[in-house]
Amino acid sequence: MTWEWLPPTLVLIVLVVGIYLTRPATAGAPSARASLVRRSPEMIASRLRQRAAGTAPAVYLSFAVRTAGTVLRTFTRRSDPARWRRPDSLSPTWDSRTAQMAALISPGASVIEFGAGRQALRTLLPAGCTYVPCDLVDRGGGTRVVDLNARRLPRFGQYDVAVLSGVLEYVHDVPRLIDRLAADSSSAIVSYAAVDVQDPNQETGRDRLMRRSHGWVNDYTSREIMTMFTRAGFTCVHTGAWNDQEIYQFTRK
């Protein structure tokens, strides 16, 4: 066999393996040829993920791929829209954190939420509040699509409260975002997985690896978070805890 046959042969092998691994599991499903026509690369990747899920090599591989992807993003300073577009990227288990944060908001406040996700905050707000969701991904409900890692941050407009629940961990330039919040919002309610709270001993790099595997691109201590907000003109008026994360309420002087 000559070398020019190698690329098409490899493509054929990948196709056959792809069809085999992603074949429909149920009886009466469409023929392999018919379903191949309808398959997108995302569908094939998602089927492969489902089939491999839970097996030890898949768990290690997925950890390695996620961690490497985040490390790469710390250099490129990009966001991860592919992850956040996946339907399983958001969890209702975070709603109790949102509820804790909503309890700090006064009735009638104008509220903007960054990284709004499922927009659980909308239904948890006290009476008379207005709500504007912002996210990297259009999640309906009038989402303002904003990439907090964009080269230029837009002006967000004046709001009584800016809420950031589980999103600061994905921002490369946190001081820049806080400066922008200080220019536009009278107060901010923020959650953060601080390194000193998550891993009080800070003895190994294991915690950093775990953070990268979650997609978290920064590693601040709780004190550093407070210092950044204070420098931007905020005063911390409340701190609380949700699991092993901190919740802060800041108002502008």
Ligand SMILES: C[S@@+](CC[C@H](N)C(=O)[O-])C[C@H]1O[C@@H](n2cnc3c(N)ncnc32)[C@H](O)[C@@H]1O
């Ligand atoms: C961990 S989820 C938190 C969702 C929601 N705040 C909650 O607590 O349920 C992170 C959210 O931030 C959004 N996000 C991630 N990176 C972002 C970026 N660079 N700019 C804006 N939003 C981002 C994601 O799309 C997702 O909705």
